[in-house]
Structures are given as structure tokens and as C-alpha cells.
Amino acid sequence: xxxxxxxxxxxxxxxxxxxxxxxxxxxxxxxxxxxxxxxxxxxxxxxxxxxxxxxxxxxxxxxxxxxxxxxxxxxxxxxxxxxxxxxxxxxxxxxxxxxxxxxxxxxxxxxxxxxxxxxxxxxxxxxxxxxxxxxxxxxxxxxxxxxxxxxxxxxxxxxxxxxxxxxxxxxxxxxxxxxxxxxxxxxxxxxxxxxxxxxxxxxxxxxxxxxxxxxxxxxxxxxxxxxxxxxxxxxxxxxxxxxxxxxxxxxxxxxxxxxxxxxxxxxxxxxxxxxxxxxxxxxxxxxxxxxxxxxxxxxxxxxxxxxxxxxxxxxxxxxxxxxxxxxxxxxxxxxxxxxxxxxxxxxxxxxxxxxxxxxxxxxxxxxxxxxxxxxxxxxxxxxxxxxxxxxxxxxxxxxxxxxxxxxxxxxxxxxxxxxxxxxxxx
Amino acid sequence: xxxxxxxxxxxxxxxxxxxxxxxxxxxxxxxxxxxxxxxxxxxxxxxxxxxxxxxxxxxxxxxxxxxxxxxxxxxxxxxxxxxxxxxxxxxxxxxxxxxxxxxxxxxxxxxxxxxxxxxxxxxxxxxxxxxxxxxxxxxxxxxxxxxxxxxxxxxxxxxxxxxxxxxxxxxxxxxxxxxxxxxxxxxxxxxxxxxxxxxxxxxxxxxxxxxxxxxxxxxxxxxxxxxxxxxxxxxxxxxxxxxxxxxxxxxxxxxxxxxxxxxxxxxxxxxxxxxxxxxxxxxxxxxxxxxxxxxxxxxxxxxxxxxxxxxxxxxxxxxxxxxxxxxxxxxxxxxxxxxxxxxxxxxxxxxxxxxxxxxxxxxxxxxxxxxxxxxxxxxxxxxxxxxxxxxxxxxxxxxxxxxxxxxxxxxxxxxxxxxxxxxxxx
Numbered sequence: 001x002x003x004x005x006x007x008x009x010x011x012x013x014x015x016x017x018x019x020x021x022x023x024x025x026x027x028x029x030x031x032x033x034x035x036x037x038x039x040x041x042x043x044x045x046x047x048x049x050x051x052x053x054x055x056x057x058x059x060x061x062x063x064x065x066x067x068x069x070x071x072x073x074x075x076x077x078x079x080x081x082x083x084x085x086x087x088x089x090x091x092x093x094x095x096x097x098x099x100x101x102x103x104x105x106x107x108x109x110x111x112x113x114x115x116x117x118x119x120x121x122x123x124x125x126x127x128x129x130x131x132x133x134x135x136x137x138x139x140x141x142x143x144x145x146x147x148x149x150x151x152x153x154x155x156x157x158x159x160x161x162x163x164x165x166x167x168x169x170x171x172x173x174x175x176x177x178x179x180x181x182x183x184x185x186x187x188x189x190x191x192x193x194x195x196x197x198x199x200x201x202x203x204x205x206x207x208x209x210x211x212x213x214x215x216x217x218x219x220x221x222x223x224x225x226x227x228x229x230x231x232x233x234x235x236x237x238x239x240x241x242x243x244x245x246x247x248x249x250x251x252x253x254x255x256x257x258x259x260x261x262x263x264x265x266x267x268x269x270x271x272x273x274x275x276x277x278x279x280x281x282x283x284x285x286x287x288x289x290x291x292x293x294x295x296x297x298x299x300x301x302x303x304x305x306x307x308x309x310x311x312x313x314x315x316x317x318x319x320x321x322x323x324x325x326x327x328x329x330x331x332x333x334x335x336x337x338x339x340x341x342x343x344x345x346x347x348x349x350x351x352x353x354x355x356x357x358x359x360x361x362x363x364x365x366x367x368x369x370x371x372x373x374x375x376x377x378x379x380x381x382x383x384x385x386x387x388x389x390x391x392x393x394x395x396x397x398x399x400x401x402x403x404x405x406x407x408x409x410x411x412x413x414x415x416x417x418x419x420x421x422x423x424x425x426x
Numbered sequence: 427x428x429x430x431x432x433x434x435x436x437x438x439x440x441x442x443x444x445x446x447x448x449x450x451x452x453x454x455x456x457x458x459x460x461x462x463x464x465x466x467x468x469x470x471x472x473x474x475x476x477x478x479x480x481x482x483x484x485x486x487x488x489x490x491x492x493x494x495x496x497x498x499x500x501x502x503x504x505x506x507x508x509x510x511x512x513x514x515x516x517x518x519x520x521x522x523x524x525x526x527x528x529x530x531x532x533x534x535x536x537x538x539x540x541x542x543x544x545x546x547x548x549x550x551x552x553x554x555x556x557x558x559x560x561x562x563x564x565x566x567x568x569x570x571x572x573x574x575x576x577x578x579x580x581x582x583x584x585x586x587x588x589x590x591x592x593x594x595x596x597x598x599x600x601x602x603x604x605x606x607x608x609x610x611x612x613x614x615x616x617x618x619x620x621x622x623x624x625x626x627x628x629x630x631x632x633x634x635x636x637x638x639x640x641x642x643x644x645x646x647x648x649x650x651x652x653x654x655x656x657x658x659x660x661x662x663x664x665x666x667x668x669x670x671x672x673x674x675x676x677x678x679x680x681x682x683x684x685x686x687x688x689x690x691x692x693x694x695x696x697x698x699x700x701x702x703x704x705x706x707x708x709x710x711x712x713x714x715x716x717x718x719x720x721x722x723x724x725x726x727x728x729x730x731x732x733x734x735x736x737x738x739x740x741x742x743x744x745x746x747x748x749x750x751x752x753x754x755x756x757x758x759x760x761x762x763x764x765x766x767x768x769x770x771x772x773x774x775x776x777x778x779x780x781x782x783x784x785x786x787x788x789x790x791x792x793x794x795x796x797x798x799x800x801x802x803x804x805x806x807x808x809x810x811x812x813x814x815x816x817x818x819x820x821x822x823x824x825x826x827x828x829x830x831x832x833x834x835x836x837x838x839x840x841x842x843x844x845x846x847x848x849x850x851x852x
Contacts, residue, residue, distance in 0.1 A: 003720050004514050004517045004518050004719055004720030004721065005474060005476055005477045005480065005514055005719050005720055006474065007470060007473070007474075007514070008470060008472045008473060008474060008496075008500065008502055009498075009500075011470035011471070011472050011473075012470060013469060013470065013511075013515050013518070014467055014468035014469070015467055015515065015519070016465040016466065016467050016529065019465075019466050019467045019468055019531075020466075022468075023466065034753075034782055035777050035782055035783070036777070036782075036783070036784070037753040037754035037782055037783060037784035037804075038753065039442040039445075039751060039753050040442065040445050040446075040449065041440055041441055041442050041445045042439075042440035042445055042448075043439060043440070044433060044434060044437035044438060044439065044548060045437070045471075045534055045536075045548055046434045046437050046536070046547075046548055047433070047434060047437075048431060048432065048433075048434060050431055051431045054431065066494075066496060066497075066502075068492075068494030068495075069494075070434075070492060070538060071492075071538050072435075072538075074434065074435075076434055076492075078504075085439075088430055088431055088433070089439050089441065091430045092430050092439070093441070098798060098801050098802065100786075100787060100788075102753065102784065103442065105445075108471055108534070110471075110472070112496060112497050112498075121472075122470060122471055122472055130787070133787045133788050134788070135763075135766065135787050135788050137766050137767070137770060137785075137787045137788075138787045140770065141770065141785070141787065144770070144774070148777075237766075237767070240767050241766070241767045241770045241771075244767045244768065244770065244771035244774075245770055245771055245773075245774040246771075246774060247774075293430055293431050294429050294430030294431055295430065325465060327460075327463040327464065327465050327528065328463035337561075340561065340563050340663075340667070341563065341663070341666050341667045341670045342670065344563060344566065344567065344570070344667045344670065344671055345667075345670035345671055345672075347671075348570070348670075348671040348672060348673075351461050351462070351574075356460055356461055356462075356463055357461070357462070357463060358462070358463035358528065359563075359567070360526075361526060361556070361559045361561050361563045361564045361567065362526075362559050362560070362561050362563075372524060375524050376524065378463075
């Protein structure tokens with residue numbers, strides 16, 4: 001075979017089998033989003049770079065985004081995340097919308113990263129956010145939604161966890177160590193990167209910012225303090241709600257969780273696979289993003305989950321069901337070229353009765369046609385040869401029960417419906 | 427209010443109301459695709475420019491595509507159409523797939539065109555194709571699918587039509603006028619552009635290619651010959667099938683229909699609004715695209731419909747139903763801050779019983795909460811004040827029937843389900 005034109009690195013083809021998996025995952029996401037009363041929306045795929053420059057953070061904007069000039073000279077970005085678009089949309093209609101607004105979406109995103117297992121450059125992401133309310137219970141609801149998805153997917157609490165922290169708490173702790181505001185912001189970012197450097201290098205890096213060894217010691221103590229959350233009223237309330245909702249088995253306080261995006265201001269959380277600590281998704285509370293993109297101050301909270309890592313994990317744990325790809329109820333054979341149009345007419349009759357119907361569109365050997373029907377998993381085969389046509393009849397073969405019957409053409413649909421309704425023979 | 431960051435020209439925000447319309451349209455598209463036994467798939471959004479250079483045509487590739495270099499220096503295109511990606515995917519697995527393959531998808535595309543009514547730069551498109559069979563009946567099936575969608579959407583044959591032609595027939599006619607192959611290809615493109623120029627300019631343009639005035643006369647006669655289709659066996663068969671399927675009221679032969687893409691080789695068709703002749707979608711038969719992107723020769727046929735023009739028309743004709751955006755069955759009020767966690771616990775109980783539930787996440791005045799529930803159209807409001815909590819009860823208000831009852835908390839879900847099942851009072 002010749003060489004096909006290559007695909008772009010980090011993109012994926014979704015053949016019907018892969019598409020069925022994505023559709024199944026989206027079905028679960030939709031179900032959970034709707035259980036909690038969230039409404040579906042969608043933003044544009046292209047946005048101006050300055051939308052992200054407002055708050056997303058240096059790494060995402062300058063290193064990971066696809067940015068280009070369009071034919072008119074505008075600087076365009078393939079969206080690397082949705083929250084800034086959501087903030088813009090809410091800011092645009094802030095006087096018309098009813099708050100709290102609960103919105104979700106599922107769509108494509110792009111980040112120029114090194115493709116690896118669990119990461120592609122083009123990926124799908126579920127975004128779910130609540131805007132316009134400001135209690136810790138709102139953050140708890142986001143975590144509850146995450147837990148509900150895990151349960152819906154069959155992922156138990158010994159496989160995944162949701163690690164929760166508060167940027168406000170961290171900030172207060174760093175202030176108590178005597179750090180000025182600018183330095184605190186930098187230190188929070190440095191804490192986020194501590195898994196990316198050897199411990200000694202990281203320590204040198206921290207001390208290089210002007211932090212004293214005493215403050216450094218304080219950071220270490222803070223990062224190991226599993227009871228630190230008790231100092232935070234918001235975290236106490238978040239954990240209390242999740243406990244009352246019967247979800248605490250999934251939830252843990254983790255003072256080391258930061259999340260990379262600049263706009264988080266309060267509770268932050270990250271779902272991880274317990275095996276290897278791989279991040280599945282993250283989110284948090286953001287108070288200033290709507291005002292940063294031109295609206296009035298509006299508190300919000302939400303999270304985003306990519307489709308790639310969760311699918312890797314579900315495969316690892318054998319949790320993706322056997323998705324049947326049967327395209328139709330009925331397969332109509334082609335007898336000869338002269339009667340092809342009549343086979344298509346028959347298909348229209350059966351579709352009018354609500355059946356999903358495929359016609360073989362070429363008068364090849366019957367054996368080849370039946371093999372195709374079998375390979376596609378279609379249960380009923382309808383055959384109309386010259387004798388049957390003359391008598392106004394068709395033969396219906398049930399490939400599952402290996403029976404067949406000849407019926408009047410006009411009653412073929414109801415005969416098939418009756419057989420479909422009967423319990424499939426073992 | 428401050429100025430929000432502007433959107434990119436030609437992109438759209440889908441607030442829940444607009445998203446509901448798109449979801450409704452996609453539901454109709456999915457239903458029709460499945461009636462005919464087509465399987466859902468999806469290609470990448472980013473492709474290499476040379477994939478389109480293979481066959482899509484000069485205008486689409488060089489003038490309308492978004493092309494950019496990524497951070498690694500590769501020339502990337504935001505897909506302007508799907509058929510080349512489909513051809514590549516089929517070419518890649520040509521030895522494994524079962525043919526005829528019937529596939530459909532719905533996703534985003536990008537073209538750098540002047541935005542106007544019925545056209546955006548970022549749009550959604552339904553693609554549906556049959557690959558690996560080569561009878562005119564395959565082309566007829568594509569047109570039948572289009573008719574089924576129109577019927578499903580409530581668009582009658584006096585509002586829309588599907589104009590059908592054959593590139594093969596045109597080519598044969600031009601050959602009979604004595605034109606060599608290269609010139610025929612150019613003339614076919616020129617015929618496609620005749621509505622874009624004043625008649626005199628167009629005529630000068632045609633004569634400029636080296637065509638004689640006699641040939642010019644022949645083209646005019648051809649373009650007015652409504653019976654020309656009888657010379658084409660494939661068109662005779664296409665019209666016969668559509669007639670037998672009861673669909674000919676929508677279908678007309680039109681010798682002027684070309685469709686812009688280079689890869690069409692046989693039957694071509696275009697759906698149009700009868701008012702103004704606005705193009706709704708187009709498609710046709712393509713024999714050489716799979717081999718052009720690296721596969722073996724494989725005949726195929728299909729079409730693509732954007733979401734923008736069809737939505738404009740459906741709005742014009744008042745055919746978009748009143749889509750209710752009610753996000754939940756049940757609204758739980760917040761009594762005070764101390765009982766907020768318990769309201770969330772109650773929501774988890776009701777969700778476990780299969781209800782869609784929204785909690786008001788702040789202990790504001792009850793009147794404000796009820797107003798919100800009413801605005802969101804949520805029918806049942808559940809209130810649990812201190813007395814009810816002490817008694818293990820909740821009060822369920824039915825905002826539709828304006829009745830309320832107090833029930834045991836444990837039986838609240840079944841009480842609501844019972845009220846939901848009852849016919850709504852007038």
C-alpha cells in the first residue's frame with residue numbers, strides 16, 4: 001500500500017469504535033451534569049490571545065498555546081482552556097443572566113505539549129462551572145459532581161482521590177511566615193513546581209527568591225501539616241458538606257495542591273489516580289476572572305476534565321463496557337440491478353415504520369451480502385427475490401434465532417418489530 | 427459596564443438558548459443518520475495543508491483556509507472541510523474496514539470568508555458519506571437522506587429543493603462540443619462561477635479561455651436543457667430510485683449545478699431554499715480522493731451541511747420549536763447557613779432516586795430563592811425549615827398546580843415522582 005498523508009502530531013482519528021467510547025464518556029458526563037441541574041453551552045474555538053493574557057498564566061499562554069495571525073492580521077489563539085471564554089460570555093450578559101448560573105460543556109481544546117500517554121495536543125474537555133454565588137458549599141458541589149462522575153464510571157475511592165486545598169489558606173500561612181504579597185504569589189507557583197525538580201535544586205530555587213531559611217522551614221512544615229485545613233473555615237465547610245453527602249471517601253486535604261492557573265483565588269482541587277498520582281482533572285474557585293475580562297466582580301467555581309487521561313485509566317481498570325456498534329435493525333439484500341430501486345423503496349417503507357435500515361447498494365453475490373450483514377452485527381435480513389416480489393411478499397431471516405418467515409410486504413415492519421420485542425433467544 | 431474583550435470575527439457564543447437549538451438540530455441529524463444505518467466518527471481538527479492540496483481546489487486551500495506554522499515549524503490547517511480527512515482515515519485502514527462503509531459526523535470547521543447572514547468563519551457541519559460501493563443508487567441514497575432530514579425538520583418541498591447534476595454528463599457534453607480535457611475542467615469551474623459575474627463579463631471570461639463562439643453557444647444550450655439528464659444512465663437511475671422512495675417532489679435536474687470542490691467525479695447535488703436560491707448544502711460522488719491521499723482507488727459519495735444557513739431558514743419559516751430550558755425537576759431552598767450542608771445532603775438523596783436537583787447555595791431571603799426557581803422554570807420546590815427538620819419532614823411545593831404537601835423526608839423522592847407522573851394540570 002502507498003503511504004498516506006501523515007496526521008498532525010498529537011491529534012487523533014476517531015473511527016466508529018473510538019467514537020463510541022467518546023460518546024459513551026460524554027453520555028456519562030451529560031448525565032451527571034444534568035443530575036445537578038447544569039445547562040449545556042459552548043464557546044468559540046478561536047479567541048484573541050489577550051483573553052488568556054488576562055489571567056491564565058505565563059506557561060499556558062506563552063508556551064502551550066497555538067497562536068497565529070489570521071489573513072486579516074489578527075492574533076488568534078486555538079483555545080487552550082475554556083474558563084476565560086466562559087468569563088467573557090458571562091461578563092457580556094451579566095445584567096440579563098440569572099445567578100447562580102450552572103453551566104457545562106464538552107468540546108475540543110489545543111495545547112502545544114509533548115504528546116505522551118494520557119496527553120495529546122488536541123483533546124476534548126468537560127468544563128463545569130457555577131457562577132454568581134460565593135459560599136464554600138458551591139465549591140463542595142463541584143467536588144460532589146466529580147465524585148458522582150467517578151461513581152457513574154465505576155471508579156471506586158481506592159482507585160482515585162480528590163485532593164483539596166485552599167489558595168487563601170496557603171496565602172494566609174505564607175503571610176504568617178512574614179512574606180510580602182508579591183513573594184507569596186511567586187512562592188505558591190514554586191510550590192506547584194516542586195515535583196518537577198530534584199529536592200536540592202528546588203530548595204536552591206526557593207532560597208534564590210529571597211526567602212529566609214526560617215521561612216523555608218515554615219514552608220516544609222506547612223506542606224506536611226495534614227490538619228492545616230482546620231484553620232480554614234471554607235475548607236471545614238467543604239469537607240462537612242461532602243461528608244453529609246456521603247462522599248468523603250474520595251476526598252482528602254492536601255496542602256501541596258496548587259493548580260497552575262493564575263486565576264484561582266480560594267478552594268482548589270485535583271483528582272488523581274491513586275496509582276502514580278496521575279492528575280485526571282483540576283479546578284477551583286475564581287473570584288476575579290469575570291472582572292478581569294471586562295465584567296463586574298462575580299465569584300465562580302468550576303473544573304475541567306480532559307478526555308485522554310480518564311480514558312487511559314478506564315481502560316487500565318477494564319471499566320469501558322463492550323460497546324455494540326450495530327448500525328441497523330434490518331439489512332435489505334440486493335437481488336439484481338433491475339430490482340435495486342425496489343430494494344431502496346422497501347427500505348423507505350421500513351424506515352417509515354421506525355426501523356433503522358441498511359440496503360446493500362450493489363447486486364453482488366448474496367453470500368457476500370450476508371457476510372457483510374453478519375460482520376456488521378445486523379440481526380434481520382430481508383430478501384425479496386422475483387417470486388416474492390410477484391407475490392407482494394418478503395422473506396425475513398432472523399440471524400440470531402436462525403429462523404425465517406415469509407410475510408406480506410406491507411406487514412414486514414410489524415413482523416420485525418414483533419420479533420425485536422421478543423426476548424432474544426439464548 | 428466596562429468593555430469586555432472582543433470575540434474573533436465570525437465566531438459565535440452558544441449561550442444555553444443557542445446551544446439548545448444546535449442540540450435540537452444535531453438530534454434531528456443523528457436520528458436521520460441512524461435511520462439509514464450510518465455510524466458516527468470524527469476526524470482531527472488540525473490537518474497538514476498538503477491533505478487539502480491533494481484535491482480540494484485552489485479557492486478553498488489558498489484563499490479560505492486558516493493555515494499557520496506551529497511551534498515546531500509544521501504547516502497546519504484548521505480543517506475547512508472533512509472529506510479529505512475521511513479519505514485519509516479510510517485509506518489508512520483500507521484492508522481492515524468493511525465496505526460499503528456508511529459514516530457520519532457533526533463537528534466544527536473554519537473558513538476565512540466574509541461573515542454575513544447564513545455564513546460564519548467558524549461553523550458546524552454534518553458530513554455523511556458512503557464509501558466502497560459504486561452504483562447510482564448510492565448517490566440516490568445520499569439525496570434520500572437529505573430529503574429525510576428536510577421532512578424531519580418540517581421543511582416541505584415548496585420551500586426547498588435538491589438540484590442534481592452529473593459532472594460526467596457535463597464532461598461528455600463539453601467533449602461533444604470539441605473541447606480538450608484540460609479546457610473542459612476549466613470550463614466546468616467557470617460555469618460554477620457564472621452567478622458571480624455580470625452576464626457580459628462572464629461571456630468575455632469564457633471566450634478568453636480559447637473557447638469558440640460556437641462552443642459558447644453550445645454551453646448556453648446545454649445549461650438550458652432540462653431533459654439533458656435522460657442522456658445519463660446514472661441520473662436516470664438516481665431519479666428512478668428517488669421516485670420509488672416517494673421523494674421526487676424535492677428533487678430536480680439542474681444542468682447548472684457544479685459544486686466547487688475539485689474531487690467530484692460523477693453525480694453532484696445542491697440543496698437550496700426556493701426563496702432566493704440560497705445554497706443549504708451540497709455533495710456528490712468522488713472516485714479518486716482516497717487514492718489521492720495514499721489509498722487504493724475507492725468510489726465514494728456524500729455531502730456536508732453547515733449549521734448556519736439551515737438555522738437561518740428554519741427561523742425564517744418558524745420551524746424551530748419552543749425549546750424548554752428547565753434545568754431540573756426539583757429546587758431545594760437554603761434556610762440558613764447552618765443548615766446549608768443538610769440541604770446539599772437532601773439533594774444527594776433526591777438525586778440517588780433519579781431526580782435532577784438544584785440547591786440554592788446561599789442562605790438569602792426565601793423570596794429571592796423562589797423567584798429564581800420560577801425564572802428557571804423548575805416545577806417542584808422543596809423546603810426544609812427547622813420544624814420540618816426536627817420532624818424528619820420536608821414540604822414539597824408544586825409551582826404548576828400551586829399546591830403543597832408535607833411528607834417524610836425519606837419518601838420525598840417518591841412523592842415528587844408521583845406528582846411528575848400525573849398529567850400536568852391545565
